[in-house]
Amino acid sequence: MKLYFESIIAEAHEGVLFLQDDLSVLYYNEAIMKQSVYKNIHLLRQGNNILDIVNEKEREQTEFLLKLALSGKMIDREVPISGKDGHTHWFKIKLFPIKNQHEEIVGIAILSLDVSEKKKLELALHESEIRFKNIIENTPIALAVLDKDFKVIQLNSVAEELLGYNSQELIGTDLRSIIYCSYYDDSESSPWFENSDAFFTNLTSDRFISTINKAGELVTVDITINAYRFNTNKTIVLAARDVRVLLKQEEKLQLHSELFRKIAWQQSHEVRKPLANIKGITELLLDNATSSSFDLYLNYLKEATEELDTIIKNIVNQTYLTQGE
Incomplete structure (x- = not known):
């Protein structure tokens, strides 16, 4: 049974490490050796204290997590580790307290998986989202980003001024609740502002519509709507110009x-x-x-x-x- 158990752990793609309650190494598999980016990985031996192996920079964080596990808590999180190659690597780690037959904690089981590539993609996506939000915010016309159900994801400051609401008041709100449109598609005799895949696919329009701002005033806007697909997600970008501003420009x-x-x-x-x-x-x-x-x-x-x-x-x-x- 012991050999069978060790065989399973040895072939696991996740790094596996067992520590005793004094934080000395009890057992580890080959995967954790391949994953490790520590400079002192050569010190990973049975009986050695795990804190002597980790980097000085991550020692305090590691000790904190180990103490939590020894107190009976299960830990599941992603942590950054400075590698010997000078780069930051991300690992998804899980810590489980090991108990004996008397329910006493006698050690810690650690599972480790390198998720650096996944983290890079997440960070790149996050940076892309920030750039997109900055573009929306710095555009000099009113812009609203909506999901496929026309619920507000983001408003820029110009849109807030036009509608009289701040972003937090409208995030998650169906924008159709404050926008009215008298335009009907003659070919289908259906409302322009509907929710259907066919409509979404063909959604690229310029229209004059009316909207009610927070003060209850009817405001006519020149509106442009474009639909985009990001992977499987549907997103609508609505741009609006206050007709009153256009009239002032005309004057x-x-x-x-x-x-x-x-x-x-x-x-x-x-x-x-x-x-x-x-x-x-x-x-x-x-x-x-x-x-x-x-x-x-x-x-x-x-x-x-x-x-x-x-x-x-x-x-x-x-x-x-x-x-x-």
């Missing part, structure tokens, strides 16, 4: 347009009027010129006024063309 453009018209009118009338007077006087002087040199100067003046008149005409025409007139 500003209209003011600029009016200013252009005034400038064009001034150029067409106020500036060209004295120019026309100069041209008229120049032509009268040319008709009554008494010397060739005086005639030459008057021709220069006439050409200059005609050139200036052409420039003003071009400016006026370009201004009206820009305004679509």
Whole structure:
């Protein structure tokens, strides 16, 4: 039976280590030798204290976990260990108290599995999520990230200001509870904001819809919705622009347009009027010129006024063309 038990442990892919209650090594398998990244792994021998083997950096943490196990607690966690290669390795460890027939704790059983690659993927995914959240937060338009059931996962600060809610108030809330849409798909006669796989697959839309903010005010927004699939997860990114802001921008453009018209009118009338007077006087002087040199100067003046008149005409025409007139 003992040989059978030892054979099973020896072939286990997890590292197995048995300690006595004084923390001396009782038994270990080959897997734990292969997994170990400790600099002092050569000290792993029967009878040696396990604390003499672990790195100085992890000794306090290791001693704490071992004491918990000796107090009767079962430990299951992932821990970082500084390897002899200079890199941090992650191990999933399980500690079980070993009891004798009198229910007295006489040692500790430790199972260890290297999960460094898994941890790297988790950390990379976490960093990717942070970057995604930062992009959402720093976007200057209102953005909401929703799950497949239209429940809010994230709101940026612009969306919070638009809706009047903070993120914590809406996380997990079905956004359809505060958004109303009058658009219907003529081909299917079904509401635009529905929950179906077919809808989700074809979800890429621009619509004007109305929403109720926290103050109870009806706000019309220009909305863009895009659906994405990450592995098997469905995610919706909803972007909204307050139509009131768009109207203010339109009013500003209209003011600029009016200013252009005034400038064009001034150029067409106020500036060209004295120019026309100069041209008229120049032509009268040319008709009554008494010397060739005086005639030459008057021709220069006439050409200059005609050139200036052409420039003003071009400016006026370009201004009206820009305004679509």
